[in-house]
Amino acid sequence: MAKHRFRPETEAIHGGASLDKRNGPMEEPIYQTSTFQVTDSDEQVRATSTDMFYTRYGNPTHTAAEKRIAELEGADAALLFASGMNAITTSLMALLKAGDHIVSQRDIYGGVTKFLSSWLPKMGIETTFVNTTDYDQHVRAIRPNTKLLYLESPTNPTLRVVDLRKTAAIARDHGLISAIDGTFGTPINQRPIEHGIDLVLHSGTKYFGGHTDLICGVAAGRKDLIDTIRGTRTTLGGVMDPHAAFMLLRGIKTLAVRVERQNESALRIAEFLSTHPKVRSVNYPFLKGHPQRALAIDQMEGGGGVLSFEVEGTGEDAKRVSEALRLFILAPSLGGAESLVSIPVLTSHAMISAEHRKQMGVTEQLIRLSVGVEHVDDLIADLDHALSVVVGEPRQVAVG
Numbered sequence: 362m363a364k365h366r367f368r369p370e371t372e373a374i375h376g377g378a379s380l381d382k383r384n385g386p387m388e389e390p391i392y393q394t395s396t397f398q399v400t401d402s403d404e405q406v407r408a409t410s411t412d413m414f415y416t417r418y419g420n421p422t423h424t425a426a427e428k429r430i431a432e433l434e435g436a437d438a439a440l441l442f443a444s445g446m447n448a449i450t451t452s453l454m455a456l457l458k459a460g461d462h463i464v465s466q467r468d469i470y471g472g473v474t475k476f477l478s479s480w481l482p483k484m485g486i487e488t489t490f491v492n493t494t495d496y497d498q499h500v501r502a503i504r505p506n507t508k509l510l511y512l513e514s515p516t517n518p519t520l521r522v523v524d525l526r527k528t529a530a531i532a533r534d535h536g537l538i539s540a541i542d543g544t545f546g547t548p549i550n551q552r553p554i555e556h557g558i559d560l561v562l563h564s565g566t567k568y569f570g571g572h573t574d575l576i577c578g579v580a581a582g583r584k585d586l587i588d589t590i591r592g593t594r595t596t597l598g599g600v601m602d603p604h605a606a607f608m609l610l611r612g613i614k615t616l617a618v619r620v621e622r623q624n625e626s627a628l629r630i631a632e633f634l635s636t637h638p639k640v641r642s643v644n645y646p647f648l649k650g651h652p653q654r655a656l657a658i659d660q661m662e663g664g665g666g667v668l669s670f671e672v673e674g675t676g677e678d679a680k681r682v683s684e685a686l687r688l689f690i691l692a693p694s695l696g697g698a699e700s701l702v703s704i705p706v707l708t709s710h711a712m713i714s715a716e717h718r719k720q721m722g723v724t725e726q727l728i729r730l731s732v733g734v735e736h737v738d739d740l741i742a743d744l745d746h747a748l749s750v751v752v753g754e755p756r757q758v759a760v761g
């Protein structure tokens with residue numbers, strides 16, 4: 362089937378599916394099976410390289426979701442994994458070997474920081490962390506054995522924005538693979554492959570699933586990279602359950618409408634917080650005053666549904682605010698239809714050193730919000746009420 366060339370809103374519904382008239386079900390059936398039977402040995406051999414051999418190798422329900430995601434991202438191909446961490450760890454293990462070196466920006470998801478700094482060294486792979494928006498430092502960190510540039514944008518939880526064209530060019534000029542965690546962006550807001558990035562990784566648990574009811578990872582990119590990663594996925598075994606892949610397909614259908622609503626509401630909430638006397642700083646890429654706002658507007662359709670802010674007070678005040686919220690549910694995830702609140706030092710970045718957190722600007726006062734699709738005025742009223750519990754002295758709000 363020839364690739365579609367529709368806009369992302371349309372690919373979210375029809376991506377990867379034939380538009381030919383036919384008699385049959387509207388939806389891709391769930392192939393809830395661990396294996397596939399064949400008539401004879403020749404068929405058995407033929408089936409090995411298809412998605413009807415054994416579900417750890419592939420499954421037609423996976424294929425439907427993978428094709429849809431590839432079209433959304435503008436990628437040659439995509440793969441599903443059992444979790445976002447599984448997509449990232451399997452991809453890096455597939456593409457690197459002992460003796461290789463990674464240059465990674467410092468502001469990345471805490472679980473990946475841990476993998477790069479504690480697990481990959483056991484396999485002889487070293488990482489140098491660089492300041493996220495200092496591209497000269499990225500270049501200076503490149504060694505003869507550097508193989509991969511690891512990026513995340515916008516970053517979790519400080520919402521820094523990475524220049525995708527510039528980093529893709531650095532990777533190209535030095536013969537490196539560029540890989541980005543695009544979870545916060547989603548292909549509705551940013552499509553890194555269009556800017557020259559080789560591999561896009563996602564925690565599909567978040568916006569792709571969209572309903573806080575499944576765990577999933579995604580890798581999308583160039584065919585040669587995806588083929589290599591597919592082989593490693595089969596060996597390491599981190600595949601998704603077919604039923605969860607079906608729920609993922611259903612979630613993706615509403616990705617565009619959810620993200621558009623979340624973009625609008627998150628900006629309104631960031632604006633509200635930026636004038637609040639109990640707030641010290643606000644991080645949101647499309648908010649006036651954000652240091653990379655022009656870049657964000659240039660390479661993104663919207664700022665996304667996540668923002669973070671520091672309360673004007675102590676870590677205890679931040680905890681009190683997060684507990685006083687009623688509509689923002691206290692839970693460590695993001696990207697769902699319902700709004701969530703979390704304190705990164707206790708959740709997404711609890712597993713990394715206090716020193717590394719300090720360098721990232723992840724303080725005890727920092728609160729991360731994932732804005733859902735509720736009415737924004739109700740969410741603002743909830744925040745206004747919760748902030749009344751902060752006891753610290755008010756100061757001028759900083760943006761960035």
Ligand SMILES: Cc1ncc(COP(=O)(O)O)c(C=O)c1O
Pocket residue numbers: 444445446447470472517542544545563564565566567576577578694709
């Ligand atoms: C930016 C980012 N990348 C990766 C992950 C890991 O994804 P998962 O929890 O699906 O393994 C997360 C999880 O919070 C995340 O926020």
